[in-house]
Amino acid sequence: MSLRYSSLALLWLAACPAEPVAVVDVGVIDGGFAADAGMIGAPVEAGRWPSDAGEVDAGAPDAGPTDAWINPDSPEGRGLTLYTEYCGFCHGASGEGYWADNANALANPEFLASATDFFLWASILDGRPGTPMSPWGQSHSGPLSEEDAWDLVAYIRLWQDLPSIDVEYMQISGDADSGQAVYERMQCGACHGADGEGVLAMSLNNPVFHQFASDGFIYHAIAKGRAPTTMPAYEDVLSEQEMQDLVAYIRTWSRPVVPPDDEQFEPDWTDHVMNEGGAHADFTPRVVEYEGAEFNDEFVPAQQVYDAMVAGQSFVLVDARVIPDYLIGHISGAVSVPFDSVEQATDVISRDRWVITYCGCPHAVSGRARAAFKRAGFERVAVLDEGYYYWTDQGWPACGGRERYCEE
Ligand code: HEC
Ligand code: HEC
Known part of the structure; x- marks a missing residue:
C-alpha cells in the first residue's frame, strides 16, 4: 500500500x-x-x-x-x-x-x-x-x-x-x-x-x-x-x-x-438558525482516540444535539447531503447546505453560534462540510456523530419536504 x-x-x-x-x-x-x-x-x-x-x-x-x-x-x-x-x-x-x-x-x-x-x-x-x-x-x-x-x-x-x-x-x-x-x-x-x-x-x-x-x-x-x-x-x-x-x-x-418532486428546490439560507430566539447552545465534542493521539473537536453526540433542540437553544444544524436526501427526510429545523455548496453559504450562515453538520453515512459528507466551514474561519463547527439514521431510529423529530421544521 x-x-x-x-x-x-x-x-x-x-x-x-x-x-x-x-x-x-x-x-x-x-x-x-x-x-x-x-x-x-x-x-x-x-x-x-x-x-x-x-x-x-x-x-x-x-x-x-x-x-x-x-x-x-x-x-x-x-x-x-x-x-x-x-x-x-x-x-x-x-x-x-x-x-x-x-x-x-x-x-x-x-x-x-x-x-x-x-x-x-x-x-x-x-x-x-x-x-x-x-x-x-x-x-x-x-x-x-x-x-x-x-x-x-x-x-x-x-x-x-x-x-x-x-x-x-x-x-x-x-x-x-x-x-x-x-x-x-x-x-x-x-x-x-x-x-x-x-x-x-x-x-x-x-x-x-x-x-x-x-x-x-x-x-x-x-x-x-x-x-x-x-x-x-x-x-x-x-x-x-x-x-x-x-x-x-x-x-x-x-x-x-x-x-420525484420535480419543482426545483433552492434552500433559503437567510433563514437557517434553529430556535432563533433561544440561548446559544454549547456543545462538548467527544474525545476520540486514534493510534494514541486524541482528537477532540470533531464529533458531537446526537444526544447533545437533541437535548439542545428540545431545550429551545439556538444553533445551526446543517444537512450536508445533496438536496434530494433533504427532501426525502431531514432533522426538524435543519437547513439544507449540500457539502459541495458550503463555500457559497459561508457569508450568510451565522458565525456566533455552533454549527453542527450531519449526513447519513454518518461522517463522509458531513465531514467534508465541516472542513469547508473550518476553512472559511468558522470556529465552533462539528459533525453530528451518529448521523441521520441514528436520529430517526430514536424517533426524534424528522420529516420530508421543503419546510425546515416538522409539524408536531
Ligand atoms: C454473507 C452475506 C450474504 C449472504 C448470506 C447473501 N448475500 Fe446477497 N449480497 C451480499 C453482498 C455483500 C452483496 C453485494 C456484493 C457487491 O458488492 O456486489 C450481495 C448482493 C446480492 C444481490 C444483488 C443486489 C444488487 O442490487 O446488485 C442479490 C440479488 C442477492 N445478493 C441475493 C441474495 C440471496 C437471494 C441470498 C440467499 C440465497 C443472498 N443474497 C445471500 C451478501 C450476502
Ligand atoms: C454516502 C454513500 C454513497 C455515495 C456518496 C454514493 N453511493 Fe452508490 N450506493 C451506496 C449504498 C449504501 C448503496 C446500496 C443501497 C442499498 O442498500 O440498496 C449504493 C448503491 C449504488 C448502486 C446500485 C447498485 C446495485 O446493484 O443495486 C449504484 C449503481 C451506485 N450506488 C452508484 C453510485 C455512484 C455512481 C455514485 C456517485 C454519483 C454513488 N453511488 C454515490 C452508497 C453511496
Whole structure:
C-alpha cells in the first residue's frame, strides 16, 4: 500500500466508521456452504479517524493507477472527475466498495457483466431513497445531469473485465412461497435483512432497485455471486428452480416508486438558525482516540444535539447531503447546505453560534462540510456523530419536504 493510499485510507475511515461491515459468520448454510467474510468490509473498520486529517484536500479519492491516462475531456475523464467528487468516498476510488456500509463494489466483475448501462445510469439518477445512496439526478434537485450520469457510466465501465452477458430477457418463473422458504433456509436475511431491508449487505427491497433490475439481473447475482465479496454463488448449492423461486420471492418486495418532486428546490439560507430566539447552545465534542493521539473537536453526540433542540437553544444544524436526501427526510429545523455548496453559504450562515453538520453515512459528507466551514474561519463547527439514521431510529423529530421544521 503506497503512502498516498494509506493516508487516504485513514481519511476514509473517518468517513463511515460504523461497525465492521461484514465480518459475518452466518455459519454453515445448507449444502455445506460457509459464507466467507472475503474482502467485503476491508476498508470500513471499527477504527475512526477525525476528518480533519483530510482538511488539506477534503476527501478527494485516490485515482487508480490507470486514471492518469484518461483524457479529461472524454466522457470517461469527465466521469472520473464526477466520481471523485460524488462517489469514491463510499464506493471506493477503484470501485472496490465498502468505504461506507453496504456501498457495493461497483467494479465487481459479475456485477458489471450483468448490469446494463441503463441500470447504472438510472440507479445513479434515482438512487436508492431511504438508503445512503442518494438520488443524484437534477430531476430530484440533485447535482447531476443525465449527461453527467452517462459520463459516470462510461468511467465505471473501464473497470469491467468480464464480457457483458444479456440477462435482460432471461425467462424466470418461480414460486414466491417456495422462494421464501429457500430465503429463510439459506439465511439470506442475515446479510440482506428478513424483509430485504439490508443489514450487512445492500437492500433487496428498494422500490427503485425493483424498477430497474430485471429478473435476470437478480437471478445472475444469486447464481454467480459476487466474489470476492461475501455474496456467495448459489449455482452449485441450489437448483435452478430454487433460484427462480428466490427471484419471485424478492419481487414480492417491489413497491410503486414515489415520483420525484420535480419543482426545483433552492434552500433559503437567510433563514437557517434553529430556535432563533433561544440561548446559544454549547456543545462538548467527544474525545476520540486514534493510534494514541486524541482528537477532540470533531464529533458531537446526537444526544447533545437533541437535548439542545428540545431545550429551545439556538444553533445551526446543517444537512450536508445533496438536496434530494433533504427532501426525502431531514432533522426538524435543519437547513439544507449540500457539502459541495458550503463555500457559497459561508457569508450568510451565522458565525456566533455552533454549527453542527450531519449526513447519513454518518461522517463522509458531513465531514467534508465541516472542513469547508473550518476553512472559511468558522470556529465552533462539528459533525453530528451518529448521523441521520441514528436520529430517526430514536424517533426524534424528522420529516420530508421543503419546510425546515416538522409539524408536531
Ligand atoms: C454516502 C454513500 C454513497 C455515495 C456518496 C454514493 N453511493 Fe452508490 N450506493 C451506496 C449504498 C449504501 C448503496 C446500496 C443501497 C442499498 O442498500 O440498496 C449504493 C448503491 C449504488 C448502486 C446500485 C447498485 C446495485 O446493484 O443495486 C449504484 C449503481 C451506485 N450506488 C452508484 C453510485 C455512484 C455512481 C455514485 C456517485 C454519483 C454513488 N453511488 C454515490 C452508497 C453511496
Ligand atoms: C454473507 C452475506 C450474504 C449472504 C448470506 C447473501 N448475500 Fe446477497 N449480497 C451480499 C453482498 C455483500 C452483496 C453485494 C456484493 C457487491 O458488492 O456486489 C450481495 C448482493 C446480492 C444481490 C444483488 C443486489 C444488487 O442490487 O446488485 C442479490 C440479488 C442477492 N445478493 C441475493 C441474495 C440471496 C437471494 C441470498 C440467499 C440465497 C443472498 N443474497 C445471500 C451478501 C450476502
